[in-house]
Amino acid sequence: MKIILLGAGKLGKQLYAAFVNHPKINLIQWYQRGTLTERSSDGIPITSSLSKIYQADIYLLAISDDSVAEVAQKLPSTALVVHTAGSVQMNVIPQKRKGVFYPLQSFSNNQLVDFSTIPIGIEATEEKDVTLLMELAQTIGSKPKILSSEQREIVHLAAVLVNNFTNHLLTQAAKLCEAHNLPFELLRPLLIETVRKTEQSTPHESQTGPALRNDQKTLSRHLKLIENPELKKIYITLTSAIQNHYENEKL
């Protein structure tokens, strides 16, 4: 089973590290846009030219969302071509054998991840390719899960809430701390506990705070304290979302 990996961004690097010395994975080439390197430090051939791509069984695209269609189109028409994006339709790939291999994680450049903790969403047009991609995910230790395109879109949207939006709340909290000479570290135990609680009860059940209690005194005091108009909007929107969520519940 010959694999070619395309892309050397955050995810590309993580997949390279998981594949390169794996006894059951035959990584034969690594495509990197604009590189001058011809061989990785592990001896894997590198190319920056799609016209120099070898023949392989699986072409795995860990490239930007917008490049998937364009790059796939230049790959052999009979191969299995697979992208890794949460929000790209599988059918932008023109090959008959197409698939998705979507790791549900946010990757960093400077820290190798342990794929055994990462769910991978799998989709493919042909049944045998679903099996193949499930096996590939299992081979690097991950937990594959078959996701339809629709489910993958929902997971990606939920991931934006859980990762991007949560991270911005932390950014706003850190700004408040900084402006008042308080270490952000003060909030870390609370943050860890917020996440830990989801293991023993649903977030719906874990909700607390002035919005839920409709504690008008604290709510208006907080709005007075907030100087940043963006944070004010966030505060108002999330407070009203919490109240409406539990209000609807009562009906």
Next chain:
Amino acid sequence: MKIILLGAGKLGKQLYAAFVNHPKINLIQWYQRGTLTERSSDGIPITSSLSKIYQADIYLLAISDDSVAEVAQKLPSTALVVHTAGSVQMNVIPQKRKGVFYPLQSFSNNQLVDFSTIPIGIEATEEKDVTLLMELAQTIGSKPKILSSEQREIVHLAAVLVNNFTNHLLTQAAKLCEAHNLPFELLRPLLIETVRKTEQSTPHESQTGPALRNDQKTLSRHLKLIENPELKKIYITLTSAIQNHYENEKL
């Protein structure tokens, strides 16, 4: 050093557990509103009547925000009276010796916490009482930090972002998953990584996603996918907050 604890809610129970068998803490009574029990299972006298409260050195109020002023007023005028609330002014306590002992954590009823992981914000009118409250926090293993009333208000506001608002984002993500037959568990590794990243870089540096990239295709696709009007508002507000935050940065 005789202590009386007032309140048997989530925090009251946690403080009781930390105090009751501690060799250096002399818990002499526990006030619980409306209880018929006269003694705790550890033998500590319990009362539901403020007129039967003993004389003590510290009265520690772990009661609802709105009851602090009213209850404090019925306690001995020469004692040190201390509340535990993030958003209640210290000066609602009429006694000359007043203080705040504010644990920065969200407590559950069903799980005892380890105070060694919890910062406690300390404030008091008299210097010797600051020292006393710092010692009390250290005695139960916690890390005390002197916080002015203003700082405590800011910490409480930041805690609302980090705990209450983050938790509601998780509630919305869980609702999306449920509506599409997806286990919320799929998102847990991403959630854990979101928190872990704050240890190696600031949340400001860790931001990723369609809002930051101004990826219009994904943003409008997500808005189409979202049916819940509250979630739509959250999505729009946080997307625009992220974009304005980084836009202001460029100026």
